[in-house]
Amino acid sequence: MLITLRKGEEKKPADNENLEIEFEVIAQNLEVPWDLDFAPDGRIFFTERPGRIRTIVNGKLDPDPWASLSVFSRGEAGLMGIAISPNFENNGHIYVYHTYRGPEDHIWNRIVRFIDKNNRGEFDKIILDEIPGGQIHDGGRVKFGPDGKLYVTTGDSGNSSLAQNLDSLAGKILRINADGSTPQDNPFQGSPIWSYGHRNPEGLTWHPETGTLYATEHGPSGHDELNVIEKGGNYGWPKVRGKSDGEDYIDPILESGSGTWAPSGTSFYSSNRIPTWKGNLFFVTLGFTPGGGRRSLHRVIFKQNNLRTVENHTILLESRNDRLRAVEEGPDGYLYITTSNRDGRGDPDSGDDRIMRIKVSSSKN
Incomplete structure (x- = not known):
């Protein structure tokens, strides 16, 4: 609309x-919704600051979090930035900053990686940790x-x-x-x-x-x-x-x-x-x-x-x-x-x- x-x-x-x-x-x-990125299969992934990664599939919001x-x-x-791997079709990797x-x-920030499995996200690993954080001036884009x-x-x-x-x-x-x-x-x-x-x-x-x-x-x-x-x-x-x-x-x-x-x-x-x-x-x-x-x-x-x-x-x-x-x-x-x-x-x-x-x-x- x-x-x-x-x-x-x-x-x-x-x-x-x-x-x-x-x-x-x-x-x-x-x-x-802090950030969004586009998967090659047409899904739109986005973050919500309280800690949810969500998807829009075929133009409709999935009511359940992806992760x-x-x-x-x-x-x-x-929860702030999100980035989909350039090799997503092969590895299913998605990165977020929180x-x-x-x-x-x-208070710290870090980058973590998830893997897309059966249209849901499975935590994989911490990529980079102990970035100084706070209630102000947190940056956050990846x-x-x-x-x-x-x-x-x-x-x-x-x-x-x-x-x-x-x-x-x-x-x-x-x-x-x-x-x-x-x-x-x-x-x-x-x-x-x-x-x-x-x-x-x-x-x-x-x-x-x-x-x-x-x-x-x-x-x-x-x-x-x-x-x-x-x-x-x-x-x-x-x-x-x-x-x-x-x-x-x-x-x-x-x-x-x-x-x-x-x-x-x-x-x-x-x-x-x-x-x-x-x-x-x-x-x-x-x-x-x-x-x-x-x-x-x-x-x-x-x-x-x-x-x-x-x-x-x-x-x-x-x-x-x-x-x-x-x-x-x-x-x-x-x-x-x-x-x-x-x-x-x-x-x-x-x-x-x-x-x-x-x-x-x-x-x-």
């Missing part, structure tokens, strides 16, 4: 292209890159000094092999760290042609960022906020200034279904401030032959109500979005939370 925008939402034409956005509800009455696990779910902590409470009440490696975003867990500490996994983007081992070509010998100096990165995506890696990141009361991620790069937190104008740190290619976006998931669009969107980057946001704009779907267009320079940055939807957590391009060429209205910071409405598919139609204007 197609839904109308909620009170306080504004639908905008897509850069005067005579296109309008509508949302088709794929699943509803969910509890903080459940015990997690520490408070504040920003819980928070747990360890000995002496320490994705396989075009190189077949698993990339992971981690927050500073509320301890900003850890972001510059190469002996800690907090405040980093990590890169590991599918079995949890460290690739030999990582920038720091024997370490899963790929880049550092991050506050709370929550989105990862690669340009479909060049393989350039991008990440979205939460700043402190403004200065939210879109970054190009370089091997071994230092992104400055907590020594700088936003652009440093110096040579020691890598500056964002786009930032929110004094306003707050609270950016989360991000995805490049590669389909021919909407030709004018091809090669554009999209990201969704959780925040709402007068200076930073409402909770939104953002579109980023890069200068031709220069994927580090933003030519145009527009907002296709603004909402006072919906906190938008994940955006992914599906195999059908549509963008899929999850809401995060039941996470304790939102304004839940009937049907929340939801997974929606963006439908684009020609404007009557």
Whole structure:
């Protein structure tokens, strides 16, 4: 079914292209669907923060979880990212990132692997453990890159000094092999760290042609960022906020200034279904401030032959109500979005939370 925008939402034409956005509800009455991924057999897998991995099969939500696990779910902590193995058809592997409470009440995050057996998930093994966690700044995105490696975003867990500490996994983007081992070509010998100096990165995506890696990141009361991620790069937190104008740190290619976006998931669009969107980057946001704009779907267009320079940055939807957590391009060429209205910071409405598919139609204007 197609839904109308909620009170306080504004639908905008897509850069005067005579296109309008509508949302088709794929699943509803969910509890903080944090992330989603698409299996080659057509199933959509997604996580719910309290600890459930669920599936949508042939367009219908399976009422029973594919798998459940015990997690520490408070504040920003819980079950977060999900990534399906590029070799899923042969190994059935699915990876998730979650928070747990360890000995002496320490809060940690870890990556675990499940195996798909008879359409249900069976726990396999812990892939990477003892990533500092907390009720804030937990990162949580996991994705396989075009190189077949698993990339992971981690927050500073509320301890900003850890972001510059190469002996800690907090405040980093990590890169590991599918079995949890460290690739030999990582920038720091024997370490899963790929880049550092991050506050709370929550989105990862690669340009479909060049393989350039991008990440979205939460700043402190403004200065939210879109970054190009370089091997071994230092992104400055907590020594700088936003652009440093110096040579020691890598500056964002786009930032929110004094306003707050609270950016989360991000995805490049590669389909021919909407030709004018091809090669554009999209990201969704959780925040709402007068200076930073409402909770939104953002579109980023890069200068031709220069994927580090933003030519145009527009907002296709603004909402006072919906906190938008994940955006992914599906195999059908549509963008899929999850809401995060039941996470304790939102304004839940009937049907929340939801997974929606963006439908684009020609404007009557």
